[in-house]
Amino acid sequence: MVQxxxxxxxxxxxxxxxxxxxxxxxxxxxxxxxxxxxxxMREGILRQTGHVNSDSTAIIWNTPYAAxxxxxxxxNYTTPGTGPRWDLKAKxxxxxxxxxxxxxxxxx
Numbered sequence: 001m002v003q004x005x006x007x008x009x010x011x012x013x014x015x016x017x018x019x020x021x022x023x024x025x026x027x028x029x030x031x032x033x034x035x036x037x038x039x040x041m042r043e044g045i046l047r048q049t050g051h052v053n054s055d056s057t058a059i060i061w062n063t064p065y066a067a068x069x070x071x072x073x074x075x076n077y078t079t080p081g082t083g084p085r086w087d088l089k090a091k092x093x094x095x096x097x098x099x100x101x102x103x104x105x106x107x108x
Contacts, residue, residue, distance in 0.1 A: 014106075014107065014108060019106045019107050019108075020106060021055075021056060022105045022106055022107070023102040023103070023105040023106025023107075023108070024055075024056035024057065024102070024105070025052065025056040025105060026101045026102060026104060026105025026106070027056075027098050027099075027101050027102040027105065028052040028056045028057075028058075028059055029052055029101070030094075030097060030098055030101035031059060031087075031090065031094070031098050031101075032050050032051070032052060032059050034090045034093070034094040034097065034098070035050070035059070035086050035087055035089075035090040036050060037081070037082075038081065038082055038083070038086035038089045038090055039061065039069075039082060039086050040069050040077045040078070040079055040082040040083065041078075041079045041082060042078050042079070045063060046061055046063050046065070046066060046069060049061050049062040049063050049066070059087075069084065070084060070085065070086070071084060071085075072084035072085070
């Protein structure tokens with residue numbers, strides 16, 4: 001008879017709720033920072049309202065016109081390099097950095 005004991009303590013620790021939450025927060029914070037230069041900026045208010053929600057599952061820009069700017073219902077973006085769907089612009093440039101931020105935050 002052969003008995004094998006597998007200690008999964010470290011693996012379970014890596015997959016803990018706390019590690020996943022820290023990873024999400026690190027990723028969302030990095031993504032927010034990387035997206036901000038692509039967010040339209042006439043007076044800076046839209047950029048200033050960007051924040052990570054409480055459980056780190058979303059990034060929110062909280063102005064009455066944020067959705068209009070994000071989905072291109074407005075056509076006059078006054079700051080060069082900015083415009084609609086700033087998430088996709090940043091994603092194309094920074095996805096590897098976002099993955100790394102998650103990995104570091106989750107202690108993987």
